[in-house]
Amino acid sequence: MKANKCTIFRHLWEAYLEVPEELRFTKRYKAFDKKRKETIEHCFADAKEKHDMCWTTYRGLAKVSMQAMLTFATMNLKN
Structure with a gap:
């Protein structure tokens, strides 16, 4: 029986996307989170x-930016 060949395609930036995924499970990130x-x-x-x-x-x-800035300014005064 003949084996089927599969080709797995990875995006050019896939290696860069894996880095933050690995960092997510470190102790430092968990403390920050x-x-x-x-x-x-x-x-x-x-x-x-x-x-x-x-x-x-x-x-x-x-x-909308003006409303958000005024809201957060009042929140800063409240704290």
């Missing part, structure tokens, strides 16, 4: 729930 959940993610969750960042009242990048 735990800290990130407590600080950064908490800040955005707070903005969504307490400061109405789920929906915007403005249209356009400039106006």
Whole structure:
């Protein structure tokens, strides 16, 4: 019986994509990820729930950016 030959194609950047995937399982990254959940993610969750960042009242990048900056400025004053 004849064996079928398979060709596996890899993207040119596949090796570069594997590096962060390997780093994800290091102790240093896990510690950083735990800290990130407590600080950064908490800040955005707070903005969504307490400061109405789920929906915007403005249209356009400039106006929405202005609303976001004012919201986060008030959050900084609050902390």
